[in-house]
Amino acid sequence: MKITGYRLINTTISWGRPVGDVNGFISSGVTALPVVVVETDEGVEGIGMGMHDGIPQLFEAIEGEDPRATAALYDRMIARMFKNGHGGAVFGGIGALDSALWDIKAKLAGEPLWRLLGGKDRFVPGYASGLDIALDAPALEAFYTSMRDRGFTAAKLKGGRDYQHDAERLELVRDLLAQATDEPLLMLDANESWNLPQAVRYLRHLEDRVELAWIEEPLRRWDAAGLRHLRDASGVAVATGENLTGLEQYRQLFDAGAIDIVQAAAVWGVTHSLRVAVAAHSRDLPISPIGLSSNPAVVHVATAVPNHLTTEVTTAATPRGMTWDWEVQDGGIVLGDTPGGGVALDEVVLTGSADFVWGGEGGPHVRSSRAGLELGVRLPRAATRAE
Known part of the structure; x- marks a missing residue:
């Protein structure tokens, strides 16, 4: 062949x-x-x-x-x-x-890929993640209620501008999840928007209100010394790695003891996820894949590695013209038996194409000009928009 x-x-x-x-x-x-x-x-x-x-x-x-x-x-x-x-x-x-x-x-x-990789259990535990920076309280409640009803008892919110605002949103989601569990887990993702002094102060204020299971990407992805200092200063677990493009980029984080939850983005593929999992396992660290809506094949990796902790689940929807052989239920993903990665394309996709849209000038892949340039714990609350 x-x-x-x-x-x-x-x-x-x-x-x-x-x-x-x-x-x-x-x-x-x-x-x-x-x-x-x-x-x-x-x-x-x-x-x-x-x-x-x-x-x-x-x-x-x-x-x-x-x-x-x-x-x-x-x-x-x-x-x-x-x-x-x-x-x-x-x-x-x-x-x-x-x-x-x-x-x-x-x-x-x-x-199915999960079985070829050596997985035994088709269930992959996960947490709910709304990519929710723009959601007001009613919309936030609606999304996390729907995910709670699918069995999720852990949630990751986007934040980093205003600790009081973040605390209110985290408390709202905590109380929703508490209807299903005695120990809801909360995470906050700052998407590399802080500097070290700001991060330390922000977390100190925030933890007066809510307990965090982890803080995700609080500093720049390569700042091993800063991430280690933040771990020691705050006591909150640090999750990072989704934007590291190559196994070699994890080395300084591992050597500095700067990372607690090792992440890899689904868009980087199956082999990268497998190798990151092995590297993390050699240091007794858990992995947590992110962005599976961008590449569902990577969720199969989670079944076959010994150190999978939990996987980000952002939606139960599938893209236009595509079929995915999995179900979002019971607080995770249940993989099917279709040979391969479980993805099929319909004729509507094969005969046409859509423009690539993910952010533009004001979207989430464009770093703010003021990110990391604050000494206090607040940033302007108005979000930028990209249609």
Whole structure:
């Protein structure tokens, strides 16, 4: 069997609510999802999600090769970008192709990916995450009530501008979840918006009101010394890693003892998630995947590693023209038995394409000009908008 070609597709996902973080949000609640389809000479196709960046050059590393050689082909793609660098969005292109190769490999084996990877239990425990910076109290209550009714007893909120506002929102969600459990868990994601003194002060004020299971991305992703200091100063567990594009970027965080919950973004692919899990396990650290709405194949990894803690679940919706073989219930994800990664494309997607939409100038992927430049515990509360 040989890899012969690829197709790039954009579809859309409608969240049913504005989505974003402290850096901005998308008020329409509609974003695009890049899809890559890898073709073979035997007619078996693999579907992957991540990003489209760099794929023409990356494909040169895998064209004509046997798609079942997933580890070797992953390393060939990394090597192909040796001079230009594999970081940033290009790493998402590697992740999309890698996930498609794993899809092919599992289809050829006639097994769902979770079983091919060595998983035993198809259930993946998770926590609810609303990407909810723009939600007012009624909308916040509606989303987390719906997730509580699906069995979730832990939630992660977006915040970082105003600790009083964050405390009120966390208390609201805590009280909702407390209707289903005696020990609701709360997390806060600041999306790299603080500097160290601001983070220390913010958490001290916030913890007078609510208890946090973890603080996510409080400082810049590479600030190993600062993250370690924050851990020692606040006593709150630090979660980070979703924006690290390569296993080597975790090294300084591990060496500094700066991380408690090791994260990896779904858009970076299956092989990256597997390798991050092994590296974390060697240091007795748990992993927590994020962004599975961008690449559901990675949730299969959680079934096959010994240190999976919990997975971010942002929606039960599926993108336009796509079918995913899983159910969001019982406080997590229940994977199905469809061979491969459990993703199928409908004709509506195969015959058309949507513009890529995720933020623009005011969206959540554009860092605020004032992020990390405050000494106090408050930032302007007005969020930017991107339609």
